[in-house]
Each structure stands twice: as structure tokens, then as C-alpha cells.
Amino acid sequence: MEEEGPDRGVGVSALRIVVIGGGFGGLASAVRLAKFGHGVTLVEHSDTLGGALQPVRADGFTWDAGPSSTLLPAVIRDLFRKSGRPLERELDLQPLDLVREHRFADGSVLGLPSGSRTAQIAAFDELGGLGAAWAAYVDERAGEWEVLRRGYLEQPWDRDLSSRELSDLLGSREMLHKRLRKVLPDARLRLVASHPFVADGHDVRNVPVWMGAVSYLEQTFGTWTIPGGMTALGAALVDRLDTREVTVERGTTVLDVVVRKGRAVGVRTSAGDLDADAVVCAVDPRRLPALAGFVRRSMPAIPPVVCHVGLEGDLPDLPHEVVLHGDPMLVVRTGGTSPDGGAAWTIHGRGQIAEDVLRALARHRIDLRPHVVTRIDRSPRDLVEAWSGSPLGVLWQGRQTVRDRLGPTTPISGVYAAGAHATPGSGLPFVGLSAALVAQAIGPA
Template sequence: MARVVVVGAGMGGLAAAARLGAAGHDVTVVEQAGTHGGKLGTLSRDGYTFDTGPSLLTLPEVYRDLFAATGAPLDEVVEVVPVDPTCHYRFPDGVELDLPHVEAEVGPALATAFGPTAAEQWGSVMADAARLWDLVGEPVLQRPLRGVLDLVRRSANVRDLAAIAPWRTLRSLGRRLPDPRLRMLLDRYATYTGSDPRRVPALMSVVPFVEQRFGGWYVRGGLRRLADALADRCLEVGARLRYDAPVCRVEVDARGVTGVRLRDGEVLGADVVVSDVDARSLYRDLLPDRRAQRSLDRVDPSLSGFVLLLALRGRTPNPRHHRVLFPQDYDAEFDAVFGRSPRPVEDPTVYVCSPADPAVAPAGDEAWFVLVNAPRHGPVDWTAPGLADRYGDHVLDVLTRRGLDVRDRVRWREVRTPADWERDTGSVGGAIYGSSSNGPRAALLRPANRARVRGLFLVGGSAHPGGGLPLVAMSAAIVARLIGPA
């Protein structure tokens, strides 16, 4: 039995703690904040409840496997329900598309919106993405990856490596789609990893494939309940959760890790340390490593987000769980977020999540989570006086221009900026996904789950295989296998 300290109670850290506790290890989770869940946060006020982070669950089987391996099945502790349509899209020309939850219905929906030729072209791109998923879904995403040679070894032949083609971008793949609206739809999936479609590898076409093949899902009462259930599971398998316990250093000697030091001076001894903090913070602050820092400096952090939480009176006609309202010029948005002069996006894509769930709003009202892509805090000073409120007003005006005027329905609103994400989660600049996937190295060669220091392991969005609810749980499964049973 190893003494394990998990630094950070985000979803990756909790998943690792649950697996390691169930495997018989002595596990303590230390979290700087006063609660668990990391970016999977929540806000409740006056009968309204908001998920303040992820709002769509894909690949729920990853969490079913996690809960089955650590105790009672997932579906006994939370209610996971399909979202149908998965998303409603509005394009700059006013054309609208409901993308169905059921894969077989996607082609007919696209044919109705854009014509049969466009539907066939999208289907061809997704057929190739299915092949990519076979190549990376288990061999790459669910196993440790230590570098380029590992990737080459796991490609059965040269044709497989050519199919992965990490040098080809999602934007270049989109040129197979003559309809500009389909190209815009494909580009959007780069933002699922906080990235720029002009730089993210075409391999990311597996993201829309996964969403369409396995569907989009919601946890009744809000996705935060998934974090609560996972924290409960950690306690059930014997792990200890310590909140308001920030770590200032990972302690090491010549043999490897020896524990962690808390900011108040307390030292927790450990044979194994699992880090669920941003890799940049780990190697800059907790265990300075210039070599690791130089490698990370070559990778863009992911984009951040500006969020409005809107408590709305009344109901919206033709409600949808998820809406995406595209701008006229998508590239201008990515220029603003990732360019040399980062700035709040003037004409942003607006994402709205408004669950038809009686648990999240008073009867007859709605709780809206509104998100726009935003540059990180630092390049933009999101604490500048008045900026957050002015930009919040601007986002409401953009919604109005795109046919969703809710300004006279707002009972109250809360704003979350990249500066808030940085403060609350410790992510550098409020980067939602840790590292972006901008470029082959960033997408496929994130920091390894096993560090160079003996006994140190990494989980979470900045480590392999990446950010998002399914992937951080996969990183925890990888680490649990590397550490092994007690």
C-alpha cells in the first residue's frame, strides 16, 4: 500500500483518487479551494442553479467504467439523460440546424438544412474520422504516451501514421466541404480543446465524430452532480478530501518524491504524488523544472471564456438545451483570442446552455449559461474597472442581433471572466483546457502522465490525453494503471 497525495480535486484528481483508493492505497486529496470539482463548478441563488463549467457530457461510458470499477454503477448515483437535439446552430445567413442526438438522423438533418450534397460531404469527412478514432481512441488516448516514438510504434503501419497526419490542420480538412456553413461547423470543434482550427491537427475531426456516434448527454440537476457523486465515491473507498489546503511545493529527495508541503508549513509524506494542477503551475511553482518549462513554453495555453449566468423570467419560444450562434467572420474571433494583440472578441460566437430541467430554475423561468471565447487573463486585464460589465452588456446586444433578445427578462446576472477562472481554479490565465492543441506537439505530445521524477504522476487537462470531462478521466485511469494495486 502506497501513501498517495493527490494535489487538486478537479475531475481528474478525483477520478485518480477514487481508482487508487479502490485499489487499496492510502489516499489524501488536497485542494486549494473550499470545494471539489475544479472547473466543473456551480452557482445557486434564488432558486436558480447554474453549471459554471462544462455543460455537455460526451463518452459517458468513460464515467460508467470509472464508477463500476470503484463501487456502485454510475446510473445508481446520477441520472444521465440524452440531449436531443445535441445542439441548435444558427449560421450568419440565418439558416438554422438542429443536430440530432442519434447518429443515423444527422445526415437527413444536414440534407434538410444544406442540401443532400452537403450531407454526403459531411458524411465522407466523418467516415474518415471514424477510421482515425479506431487508430487513436484506445491505442493513444487511453495509454501512456511518452513521445513521438511511442506514437510511431502504436501506428500499425506507415498508412496508419499517414492517416493520423498530425501535420495537417482541421482547417485544411475543411476544404473538402464546399459549403462555408459546414466548414464553420467543423471549425467549431477546435474550441472543444480550446484551440484554433487553423492550427489544430485534422485529427480533431474525431471530436464531432465522437459526439455524433456516442451522443451528447446531460446529468439531471446539472453536471455538477457528477462531481459530487465522484467526491462521494472517493470518500466511500477511503480517500480523505482536504479543502482550503493549498500546496506550495512538491517535496523530493535523490530517490524521488517524498510528499508535499502546504502553504501553512504542514508536510504530508507520500510515496506517490498525483498532480491535478496545470502542468505550467506544477513545473513553475511546485517543482521547478526548467526543461519542462521550456517545453511547455512552446505550447499555447488554451483559450479562456467569458460567461454570463442569467436568471431569466419566463420561457423562450422553441427552447433548446444548447445553442450556438455563429458570427460573420469566425477567423476574426480566433485572431482576437490567439493573435499577437489579444482582445475581447468584438463579434463573438455565442454559446447558450438552457436546460429544460425543473431542478435548475423556478417554475416558468430559465437559467441560462452564456459563453463566448475569450483571450486569457494577462494578455487582457480582465480586472480592469468596468470591463466585465461593459462586455456583458455587449454580449447581450450580440444575442439580440442574432434573434435572442432577453434583456427585459433578466432578473439578475453574474459574470465570470478569465481572471475569475485563474483565481478559482489555478489555471494559467484562466485557460479552460490547460494546454491548447495548436500544433502537432500540443495535440499529441502533452506532458506525460509519468513524470521524470520518480513517484510523480500527472492527470488533468494539461497532461496526456488532454482536456474535457472524458479525457481527464482517461488520464486518471492511465495513472492508476501505472501505479498499480496496493
């Protein structure tokens, strides 16, 4: 093996690679690198793999613990194609008609169509002749997405080699909140545009304007899901670890990266040291002393309050996701699986939650309390402890945040970063892209 091989990204010898973390970012990195011909060991502190893709089960009901849908299906298709069998031979990824339904405080309702500019314009026109304003806002995001995709999300970013267009975009001082107030005249449009970030715990005043490209992705590529739950995605990747002969160390805590002469040579774990030519950090880097100093100015985005309920009886007919705007903001997801005659729903809460979540939901005329068979409540702390970090990644604190996070490379030679903390957006598409960047940076054997 050549000394600087892992940092060149092309023509390296087969490397011993340790991937830290068994969430989606770690799984995606491991199977890509193993397909490249490297010897990969994945280390996970818990006894199960999948992270936020792990299901929650009780009394015959099953809920998605994390994402229940995804944008950019091409990212998942590429992952499966580049690591083995095509996606279509293993999972049934299906488009949804709606991104979500928004219900506003004034009683108006918007069903946001998925994957159609024409349908979105018509839906906003029905809300009050707002289609043209919404279309103009989303159209402007298209150009920003292309700049980000080409120069930042699909190839490892080097600020010294960055195009002027990309540097100007990433360095812009304008935050999304200011742009929304400037170009969207109706408060309901601003709520729709800002929702993905509010739902992830961000203050829109601190989110860069270019992150508004999420609205373009929703309109252009649509929202997709797997019938029965997105947990099937995690299970398929766990199976692929076996196919790609990845060594898996479950129930093992990584304590730190072992660094000698400025270069990673292994990881220190609760079960002993593992030698490595390259290390992929697919967890919050704050957990690793060698990396923590490089991310001391960043903070994690905190998960919402979550309530999983198993239901029976005559329930309202709701789409897969309904947003009830207000304080608190409530999100109802209906896509779980249940015994015959039942339903498995999940409620997320954000904001001033001074009462039981189901009682707050009842004030919106969705009273599930008489129908509850079983219930699981999880606080933000519960979720962070269960996952040893936040799957929502880094909290936006202004334009500097993009430089405060690590990935795909890090200041330590031989250490790479993937996962929610290594990418500007949370969710499966951005995490999947981060894993692809790590594979590209390391290169094939």
C-alpha cells in the first residue's frame, strides 16, 4: 500500500477500512467500499444495525422510527446498483401523490402534490391564487440546486478549487427566512417552504437561502416510500453487508480514532484496538476525541417529541403525512403497519408543548384518544440516547455552519466522514450522497 493512497482517491491498494456507525450512512459507506474491493469492518455500539431505520414494534404494531419517505430516489438506486443487485430486485420504492398535507391556523388546507410543477401551481391557486408566486420561488431554486449538485454534493468539495459560482452561493450571507419574506407574499407559502427545516429543529433565520432547493427537489423528483415502512431499506442493506463480506462488530463502542504522526492507523474500541488504513466516521464526530475539536463550534439538531400509537376503530381518512401548523406544530404520519382492523400512526411535536401530544392533536379535531390500543412516547433525549446522536445532523447556525462540519474528508489524514453530520441536509438523500462522496474520495482498490 502506498502511504498516501487513501487520500488520492484513485488506484489505491486494497485497504483495511473501519466504518464507525451502523446507521444508513455507515451501511451505505460500508457496502460501497466493500464493492470497491476493500476489506471493511463496520463497528456499531448497539446490538442492531440501521440506526433511525430500525422499526419500533409493540403489540403487533410497527412504526418507522425515523424517515417514512425519501426524496431523490436516484440516490438509493445508485447505492444498490453500485454495491450489488439493483434496487428493483429487492425493494418496491413507490412514488407518493402528495409530499404532505398542510393545515393552517385559518382553517385552509393545502395538499402539496409530489413531483409535478403543474399540479403544485394548481394546488396553490386553489389556496388563493398563489400558484405563480410559488412557481417563481421554486424555479429560482432550480439553478441553485444544479450548482450544489455538480460542485458540492456529487464530488468532494475543495474550497480552493471551488467554482466562483459555488463559492458565492455557499458564502452568501442571505438566510432563507429573509428570502421567503421577500418573495412569498402569503404567510402560508412561507410555512410550506420552511417546513422541512422547522420539522428538523432549525430556526429558518439561520438556514442558508440555498437550502431552499429542497422545495425544488419535492416538486421535480417527488416523494417516495416503501410500502410497509422505510425500515425495509435498512434491512436490505444489512443483508448486503453479508453479500459484500463486511465484518460487523455489534455491541462495540468506538472510543476514538488512533492517530500516529498525523494519520489514522486504527480505532480504539471497548473490545480492543482495530488496525485500519482508513476510517469512516458515520456518527456524530463529537463522540470521538480526535475529531471533536474540529467541530466544537457546531451543534446537533434536536429530534422532535415523538408519540407512536396503535389504533383501532373508526379513524379519520388522512394522507401519509399531515402538518398542523401552529405552536406547537404537529405532524401526523399514518404509514405504519398493524393487525387487521387497526392502524399505526406517529405524531411528532415541535414548539411549546405544554400538554399531552394527543390532547394537543384533539384541539385540531383529530381526537385519537378513544382509539388508542398501545402507545410509545419518546422524548428528544430518549431518541438521542437510543441512536447515540441525532439523525438530523448539524444545527444550522448561519452560513459558517457549512464550513464547521466535516466530510467527506477531515483534517486528519485517512479519516473520512459520512452520515447526517457530514452533509448539509438531513434525510436519506443527503446521507446517501455523503456515503457516495466518501467512496469517491477513497477510491477503488
